[in-house]
Amino acid sequence: MLRCCLAALLAAIMLAIQPVSAQPTISITTYHDGESCPGSCDAHVVFHSRHNGTANAFAPSSSATEPRRCAVNEECRICFDGSPASCMTAVYRGGGPPPTKFDVTPAFLDAHCGQPGIPSTLSAYCRNLDRVAARFAGRGYCLMEEADARCQAVRARAQERYDLDRPIYERCLSMGEAAFNRTQPPARQRSLACAYERNGTGQNSRGVTWRKLLPGACPTPTFVGANGLDCCTSNLHSSLAFGVSECAGFILPRG
Numbered sequence: 001m002l003r004c005c006l007a008a009l010l011a012a013i014m015l016a017i018q019p020v021s022a023q024p025t026i027s028i029t030t031y032h033d034g035e036s037c038p039g040s041c042d043a044h045v046v047f048h049s050r051h052n053g054t055a056n057a058f059a060p061s062s063s064a065t066e067p068r069r070c071a072v073n074e075e076c077r078i079c080f081d082g083s084p085a086s087c088m089t090a091v092y093r094g095g096g097p098p099p100t101k102f103d104v105t106p107a108f109l110d111a112h113c114g115q116p117g118i119p120s121t122l123s124a125y126c127r128n129l130d131r132v133a134a135r136f137a138g139r140g141y142c143l144m145e146e147a148d149a150r151c152q153a154v155r156a157r158a159q160e161r162y163d164l165d166r167p168i169y170e171r172c173l174s175m176g177e178a179a180f181n182r183t184q185p186p187a188r189q190r191s192l193a194c195a196y197e198r199n200g201t202g203q204n205s206r207g208v209t210w211r212k213l214l215p216g217a218c219p220t221p222t223f224v225g226a227n228g229l230d231c232c233t234s235n236l237h238s239s240l241a242f243g244v245s246e247c248a249g250f251i252l253p254r255g
Contacts (some may be wrong), residue, residue, distance in 0.1 A: 082163075
């Protein structure tokens with residue numbers, strides 16, 4: 001009997017001292033998928049539903065120790081790790097990226113980069129964008145400096161792609177995606193509220209594929225990037241968060 005009780009006590013002690021799973025560390029990504037972007041792609045965050053109502057993302061009226069779920073289109077307390085200093089308040093627009101990522105908009109970066117008191121993870125992300133942007137100092141960016149004569153051809157090509165695709169995008173929306181796709185060959189079918197191609201043609205050197213964002217889904221004054229991942233905006237600094245190659249076609253050469 002004593003042996004049984006000792007065994008039970010030992011088991012209880014071992015259970016009590018088991019390490020608690022660490023709070024996930026969340027990284028930052030940036031997105032702008034045009035008309036599909038909620039809130040007209042204002043300053044907001046989206047993240048995987050598994051984080052909602054946890055110590056990483058909770059309603060401001062609750063706490064990290066007793067978290068409640070954030071409501072879509074309302075403010076949410078987001079925390080990049082277990083430190084209170086890693087937390088900030090942002091408008092939450094719903095789900096989006098894979099787990100362990102906070103996907104923010106260019107408008108979010110414009111609003112917070114350089115501000116005092118932001119979490120260190122965000123501050124480091126912004127500083128890295130500063131370093132990348134410094135590589136292009138002195139070079140014109142055609143979505144910001146459209147008066148530059150060298151930008152006319154660049155903008156004209158982007159505008160032509162938009163003008164060709166926009167009526168098709170609008171027709172898909174008016175018909176409904178399923179009905180529209182029944183009238184189209186596979187190469188012209190669309191997905192994700194008509195904004196993306198249905199059959200992915202994007203592929204990188206590692207063989208990773210994706211569905212490209214189509215030109216008509218990027219509203220003025222934005223244009224779809226070279227890789228079909230995001231809409232390049234008039235702010236080069238935040239657009240570089242998509243990766244240099246995405247919006248590089250709008251950056252003029254030196255001289």
